[in-house]
Amino acid sequence: MKKHIVLAAVCALFLIGGSAFGAEKSSTETGKEMFNDPKLSGSANGSSCNSCHKGGKGLENAGEKKKLTKLINNCLVGNMEGEKMDGRKAPMRSLKKYVQTLNN
Numbered sequence: 001m002k003k004h005i006v007l008a009a010v011c012a013l014f015l016i017g018g019s020a021f022g023a024e025k026s027s028t029e030t031g032k033e034m035f036n037d038p039k040l041s042g043s044a045n046g047s048s049c050n051s052c053h054k055g056g057k058g059l060e061n062a063g064e065k066k067k068l069t070k071l072i073n074n075c076l077v078g079n080m081e082g083e084k085m086d087g088r089k090a091p092m093r094s095l096k097k098y099v100q101t102l103n104n
């Protein structure tokens, strides 16, 4: 009986810990959806990344940029009236992964 309680507690800790420490996975597919989302991160003026960067336009060398998070946030805030995203968290990591596939 006690064993079950201990096991349940360990599972709960694992679940809570997992999401609290950014264990959430990032993916190119999620990044692609974000790239095409006109409401991304509170974006308020109806444009998505794709409105200006259709087919990866202007992003040919973006994958090599050291400050990719900052460059993306500049567009997100300045061009889309959205909120900055945290470069360490899964959503921004997904978006960067997708942007890097647009290199050509």
Ligand code: HEC
Binding pocket: 035, 040, 047, 048, 049, 050, 051, 052, 053, 058, 059, 060, 061, 062, 065, 068, 071, 072, 075, 076, 079, 080, 095, 099
């Ligand atoms: C209203 C048009 C517009 C929107 C919307 C927009 N961008 Fe941009 N973006 C630009 C322009 C213009 C530049 C280049 C000039 C500059 O730096 O402002 C640029 C530059 C960039 C760069 C730097 C490229 C380089 O090689 O230096 C990245 C990366 C980028 N955008 C990603 C994004 C992402 C991701 C989104 C969506 C979150 C987005 N942009 C939304 C217009 C836009």
